Amino acid sequence: MCPERTADIELRLLVEGIYLKYSYDFRDYSGASLKRRVLQALSRFECESISHLQARVLHDPQLFSELLQFLTIPVSEMFRDPTYYQALREHVIPVLKTYPSLKVWIAGCSTGEEVFSMAILLKEEGLLDRTLIYATDINPRSLEKARRGVFPLEHVRKYTESYQQSGGVRAFSDYYTAAYEGALFDKNLIANVTFADHSLATDSVFSETHFISCRNVLIYFNKRLQDRAFGLFYESLCHRGFLGLGSKESLDFSSYADHFEPVVKKERVFRRL
Amino acid sequence: MPLTDRLPKLPPRRIDAVVIGASAGGLQALGVVLGGLPSGFRMPIAVVIHVPEGQASKLAAIFQARLKLHVMEAEDKAPLMPGTLYFASPGYHLLIEQDRTLSLSQEERVHYSRPSIDVLFESAADVFGEHLCGVLLTGANEDGATGLRAIHRAGGLTVVQDPEEALVSTMPEAALELFIPDFVLPVKGIHTLLVELERNNA
Numbered sequence: 001m002c003p004e005r006t007a008d009i010e011l012r013l014l015v016e017g018i019y020l021k022y023s024y025d026f027r028d029y030s031g032a033s034l035k036r037r038v039l040q041a042l043s044r045f046e047c048e049s050i051s052h053l054q055a056r057v058l059h060d061p062q063l064f065s066e067l068l069q070f071l072t073i074p075v076s077e078m079f080r081d082p083t084y085y086q087a088l089r090e091h092v093i094p095v096l097k098t099y100p101s102l103k104v105w106i107a108g109c110s111t112g113e114e115v116f117s118m119a120i121l122l123k124e125e126g127l128l129d130r131t132l133i134y135a136t137d138i139n140p141r142s143l144e145k146a147r148r149g150v151f152p153l154e155h156v157r158k159y160t161e162s163y164q165q166s167g168g169v170r171a172f173s174d175y176y177t178a179a180y181e182g183a184l185f186d187k188n189l190i191a192n193v194t195f196a197d198h199s200l201a202t203d204s205v206f207s208e209t210h211f212i213s214c215r216n217v218l219i220y221f222n223k224r225l226q227d228r229a230f231g232l233f234y235e236s237l238c239h240r241g242f243l244g245l246g247s248k249e250s251l252d253f254s255s256y257a258d259h260f261e262p263v264v265k266k267e268r269v270f271r272r273l
Numbered sequence: 274m275p276l277t278d279r280l281p282k283l284p285p286r287r288i289d290a291v292v293i294g295a296s297a298g299g300l301q302a303l304g305v306v307l308g309g310l311p312s313g314f315r316m317p318i319a320v321v322i323h324v325p326e327g328q329a330s331k332l333a334a335i336f337q338a339r340l341k342l343h344v345m346e347a348e349d350k351a352p353l354m355p356g357t358l359y360f361a362s363p364g365y366h367l368l369i370e371q372d373r374t375l376s377l378s379q380e381e382r383v384h385y386s387r388p389s390i391d392v393l394f395e396s397a398a399d400v401f402g403e404h405l406c407g408v409l410l411t412g413a414n415e416d417g418a419t420g421l422r423a424i425h426r427a428g429g430l431t432v433v434q435d436p437e438e439a440l441v442s443t444m445p446e447a448a449l450e451l452f453i454p455d456f457v458l459p460v461k462g463i464h465t466l467l468v469e470l471e472r473n474n475a
Contacts, residue, residue, distance in 0.1 A: 032368035032396040033378040075379045219349045219377045222370075226350070248362055248377050253350040 010050035011035055017054050022064055024138065025201040026071055028225035034071070041070040065141075072139040073220065076113040078151070078159040080215070081247050085121055085166035087267035092242050093125045096210060102131040103209040105236065107200060107229075108217030109135040112146025116175075117163075118213060119189040124169050128192070134207065136198035143195050149185040151176075156183045200229040205236045212237060216246035223253065230256035237272040244269050284430060288470045289404040290353065290369075291316050292397045294390030294420070296323040296412030298440025300332075303410065304339065305460040306467070307358065312341035314471055315355040316406075319347065319367060319375070319397065321388045323412070326364040333360050349377045361388035368396035384416035394420025403428030406470060408463055410434045412444030422451045430470075432456040432463055 011034070015026040026034060038050060045063065047053040057064050079085055096102055104122070109115050115135045122128040137143050151159070160172040176183040198206070200217070212233050218226050233243055234256060243260060245268040251257045260270040295303055299322045307318070324330055330346060336358060337344040345351075347359040353373045361367035365377040366388050383389035394407055394417065407424035409417045411434055425431045431454035436442035438459045448454065456466060 030368070030370060030376040030378075032370050032376055032399065033366075033380065035399070036368075036378075036392070036395070037380065073378070073380055075381075216379055219365075219379070223350060223374075248347075248349050248365055250348055250350070252348070253352075253374075 007035070007039075007050060010054070011038060014038065014050050014054040014057070017058055018064070021058055022061070023202065024068070024071075025199065028201065028222045028228075029071075029220055030222055033220060037070045037073075041067055044070070068139055069141065072110075072137075072142065074110050074139065074142050075216075076110040077155070077162070078113045078117045079162035079166045079168075080114070080117075081267075082162045082165035082167075084215075084244065084247065084267045084269075085117065087264040087269050088121060088244065089125065089167050091263050091269060092211060092244075093121075093127070095240075095242070096127060097125070099210060100130065102127060102211070103134070103207055104131055105134045105136070105207070105209045105212045107136055107198075107212060107214035107233075109137050109143075109146055109195075110139070111142045112149060113151065114213065114215065115146055115193060116149060116185050116189055117166075119193065120163070120168070120175055121166075123189065128189070131192060133190075133193040134209070135193050135195045138197065138199045138201075140197060143197065147190075147195055149187065149190060150179070150182045151185070152182050153178060200232060201225055205232050207236065208238055209236045209241060210238055211242040211244070213244040215244065216249070218249050219246065227255050230254050230259075234259050234272060239272065241272045242269060243272065283469055283473050284403075287404055287474050288316060288406050288430065289401050290397065291318045291406045291408065291467065291470075292393055292424075293318060293320045293408040293410065294322075294394065294412070294417040294444075295320075295410035296386075296414060296416065296441070296444055298411035299323070300335075302434060302440070302460050303336075306408070306410070306463045307336065307340055307342070308464070310340065310342060310464075310467065312356070314342060314467075316467075316471060316474070317353045317355060317357050317359070318342070319353070319359045319361070319369065319393060321361045321367060321390045321393050323386050323388075323414075323416070324363045326387060330360060330363050336360070347375050347377065349375065351375050361393065363388070366392040368392060369400050370396075371400055373400065384414050386414070386416050390417030391420035395423045398424040398427040398429055401427075401429065405429035406432065406467075408432045408434075409445060409448050410460070411439035411441050413441045414443060415447040417444055418447035418451050421448045421454065425452055425454065430455050432458060432466065434463065435459045
């Protein structure tokens with residue numbers, strides 16, 4: 001048997017072991033990218049094989065929390081894809097304004113850039129005070145960063161540009177204070193945000209919501225897990241609730257394709273039927 | 274002398290997919306490699322060309338206007354279809370899964386690049402093994418060299434654009450420093466090779 005196939009077997013055993021020991025479920029993650037990240041972790045942790053890594057991870061919870069940083073992909077930006085936020089302003093916000101109170105779910109919020117972007121958008125549209133935002137992720141370290149709301153100053157110029165392109169109506173600098181370590185964002189923005197550990201792979205729906213934004217999370221899932229996530233979103237969304245996905249994600253290949261209709265197809269904004 | 278005369282004998286095996294990587298000068302080179310491929314051409318082709326992130330890619334539109342193949346920007350979970358040319362999107366790595374569907378990822382850049390040629394090539398090598406053809410064209414960085422070697426190690430067919438001809442030879446040369454590919458050809462020769470491989474498959 002060639003060594004590549006052996007590595008595939010080891011990879012399956014590793015994610016099974018992680019699931020049994022730590023209840024983190026990577027079994028239905030997209031294989032190619034998961035394998036790549038695990039192989040990177042091997043050299044980082046100086047393991048000669050995935051089996052070696054597995055043995056260490058099972059006996060060392062500290063090492064697992066390090067490995068988790070490889071298995072999740074904390075890549076995020078504020079106002080990423082400004083046209084997505086434009087589409088929200090034009091097509092979603094006007095409908096959301098008709099509700100007396102709102103619940104928004106940011107699923108897979110990573111280090112919080114998108115939470116703050118959404119909060120800024122809602123504030124400018126006069127909705128923030130009557131909105132509860134659930135920001136969830138499986139990586140506790142990412143959630144901790146999100147709660148702090150400090151983002152590297154070197155990225156702020158790009159974020160400012162994106163904010164303006166997204167239809168932002170104020171000076172972006174109104175929202176943060178430049179400090180030594182970075183741009184500290186206004187804590188009032190997240191006064192109504194509940195950050196919580198929630199897994200699209202193992203947890204269930206926790207609330208009815210009006211709008212769910214889940215961007216560049218589902219690309220790491222295989223079809224079965226994507227369908228599970230779409231099922232949760234379908235269950236959580238109120239009748240005619242909105243779902244926003246990442247710019248390269250789609251419902252086309254999912255068994256939930258019939259349960260949603262596109263609102264702005266290009267920006268991946270959908271509505272529950 | 275017709276180019277096919279200079280090609281070493283083709284391997285007696287089916288080639289199920291083609292992956293191509295290019296950077297600086299790649300658009301023009303790719304135009305020659307793919308130009309005039311017949312509409313009955315069945316091997317799916319996945320391409321990574323380095324393009325600036327954050328800009329909508331026009332690659333699919335540009336090539337659709339010029340080719341008889343079905344051309345599209347790679348979508349997450351889309352099955353790899355015969356006769357289709359896929360371009361990786363700016364800002365996303367493109368990978369191929371064991372079930373022969375496409376998947377995207379936003380992992381760190383590789384050689385400052387996302388999409389990265391190495392990422393596509395390595396994942397494709399893992400899936401297709403000896404039934405893959407990898408092509409590395411002109412470019413100003415080293416992305417793609419280790420990926421092409423991965424294809425070679427998995428038994429796949431490897432092709433490098435002749436550095437003499439490449440607009441920027443860094444990328445082909447980086448591959449040639451790592452291993453000896455099956456073919457080192459000018460872009461016209463690579464075009465002929467693809468046509469021959471398709472004929473070989475029939």
